Every structure is written in C-alpha cells, then in structure tokens.
C-alpha cells in the first residue's frame with residue numbers, strides 16, 4: 229500500500245493557519261499539538277462541500293451523529309449502543325467538564341492519572357485533584373483503590389486510550405476500575421476521543437462488566453483530524469444524561485455534526501489506512517532513535533499517534549525547550565503533563581516519515597553531534 233495519507237508536502241502544511249503551523253516561528257518544525265498532517269478524508273470533504281454548495285449552513289437538527297456513533301461502535305467493538313443514550317456536546321473537553329459539574333460538587337475530590345492531557349486539570353478546577361500516577365505506563369490499581377478509600381472522590385477521570393503515552397487499558401484493568409468505582413461510589417468519566425484509532429484493542433468503558441454510574445465522552449475529532457469542526461458526544465444512562473446542563477450542546481456546529489457523521493459512517497477505510505501508517509511511523513521513529521540517538525529508546529505504544537519519549541539520558545535541564553530553541557523542532561514538553569515529567573517530550577507521529585526523520589536529525593544536531 230502506498231504511504232499516502234501522511235505524505236502532505238511540508239510547503240503545503242506551512243500554508244495552514246492552525247495552532248500547529250502558526251504558534252511558533254516558521255523555521256521551527258512542529259510535532260507538538262495533536263493535529264494530523266493529513267488531508268481531510270475524501271467522504272468528509274465531499275459531505276462538507278455538498279453542504280456549502282447547497283448553502284446548507286444552518287443549525288443541526290436530527291441526531292444523525294448519535295446514530296452514526298452507535299453504528300460505528302457496533303461495527304468496531306460489537307457494542308449495542310442506543311443512540312438515545314448519547315447527547316451532543318460542543319466538543320470532548322466541554323462534555324468532560326459538564327460531566328464533572330453534573331457528578332461532583334465544588335471541593336469534592338477528583339482522581340486523575342498523571343502524566344495526563346493537561347486540560348484534565350483545568351476541568352477539575354474548583355475540585356480537589358488527587359493524583360494516582362501511572363506506573364510503567366499502566367494504571368496503578370492498588371493505589372487507585374487507596375485513593376478511592378481514603379479520599380472518597382466523587383469522580384475518576386479516565387483517559388482511554390491514555391494521552392500522552394498511548395496506553396490502551398486492558399479489559400482486566402477496566403473491569404477492576406468498574407469494580408472499585410461501584411464499591412466506593414465513584415462516577416467514572418472516560419475520555420475515549422482516541423478510541424477509534426485504537427480499533428478492536430480498545431474496550432469502551434460502558435461495555436465493561438459492572439460499569440455503571442459513568443459517562444463516556446468521545447468524538448471523531450482525533451482519529452479523523454476534525455478539531456476545527458466542533459461536535460462531541462457524551463454517552464451514559466438516560467438518568468445521568470438528564471443531569472447534564474442543557475446548554476452543553478449549544479456550541480456544536482452543524483458542520484461538525486456533518487463531518488463527524490461522515491467520518492464514522494464513510495471514513496472507515498481512511499481510518500484503517502491511517503492506523504497502518506501510524507503503526508509504521510512509530511516503528512520508523514523507534515529505528516531512527518535507535519540509530520541516531522542510541523542513548524534513548526522508544527518502544528511504540530499501542531494507542532494514539534503520540535510518542536512519549538524519556539530524554540533523561542541526554543542530561544539536559546529541559547530537553548523539550550532545548551530541542552525547540554537549539555534544534556528548531558517543537559514537541560510537547562513533558563512538564564505540561566505532570567510536574568515530574570520534565571525529561572519527557574511528546575512527539576506527534578501523524579506526519580510523514582520525511583518529517584519524523586528530519587525531527588530526529590534536528591534533535592541530533594541540537595546535541596552538537
């Protein structure tokens with residue numbers, strides 16, 4: 229199969245106006261924020277173009293996105309999801325924040341697992357965050373139980389698959405989480421935005437035996453690169469959905485609904501191609517690092533297109549800042565995900581191997597090698 233999806237020429241990428249291409253100076257190669265260096269999947273582009281041609285630029289009405297997600301979930305995970313159990317949200321983080329508001333009171337404890345996608349801390353504002361760090365990139369179930377028992381949190385924020393390190397939680401781990409949540413009366417709020425790309429290796433939290441008292445928040449945004457087209461879903465039992473603010477859906481756009489629906493229904497071949505290329509890119513990155521930066525080692529993660537790289541052996545005070553300032557290549561800085569992970573960088577592999585190779589070369593050159 230030709231490596232096509234992520235082979236967008238750098239000159240064309242630099243014409244983009246999104247964060248990835250505008251935040252830093254034009255000589256900095258950007259591999260930070262989770263945007264893909266891909267053209268829009270053809271069925272999504274065609275759907276939007278059809279709406280533009282019709283002047284069909286109004287408000288969303290019918291719940292076609294919910295139906296498309298249910299169809300996708302049945303096809304991908306064998307999950308018999310009732311579309312009526314999904315509610316439209318502006319985007320995933322809005323849905324997560326509204327679920328936090330619905331399931332907890334100011335001052336309540338909220339458990340999260342650092343290193344973690346930074347907005348998880350922001351949506352916990354006004355609550356007391358209890359940190360249960362991952363150990364060897366996996367959930368620490370023993371410490372999770374201690375946190376539930378001692379801190380009596382109302383909410384546990386689960387990132388599944390986990391950002392930044394791409395861990396896919398196993399059915400056994402998720403079953404243990406559901407058991408602990410039931411035992412200690414904790415609402416689980418699961419962010420599954422990276423799940424479509426993870427494929428069948430992922431287990432939707434609401435399909436886990438014993439999982440109740442939970443919200444699952446998702447969208448097609450990460451897997452099909454649709455951040456500009458706002459539309460997320462919060463999935464849960466009707467009684468739990470009824471507790472969510474009625475304004476939660478207001479910011480979702482009709483174009484978002486159209487794009488996410490087209491992705492879930494007609495973007496499945498594109499998704500399979502993207503998965504293959506990302507898997508190959510992670511192997512390529514691991515090989516480049518082994519060859520050119522043998523002090524470091526990267527083992528491809530199972531989920532997400534993000535690579536979480538420990539740069540401790542380089543002996544730099546702040547590796548991410550060094551690569552940016554000296555190497556002119558920008559990754560996400562480890563400290564964004566946890567105060568302790570200053571020695572890590574998060575590398576976006578949803579790009580071409582030419583750009584990944586150039587990124588590693590810039591890291592090498594920054595070291596004066």
Ligand SMILES: Cc1ncc(COP(=O)(O)O)c(C=O)c1O
Pocket residue numbers: 262319320321322345387391419421422447449450455460
């Ligand atoms: C785990 C996770 N959740 C949420 C988001 C953002 O989603 P949205 O733009 O729909 O709020 C991201 C973006 O990278 C993410 O990685």
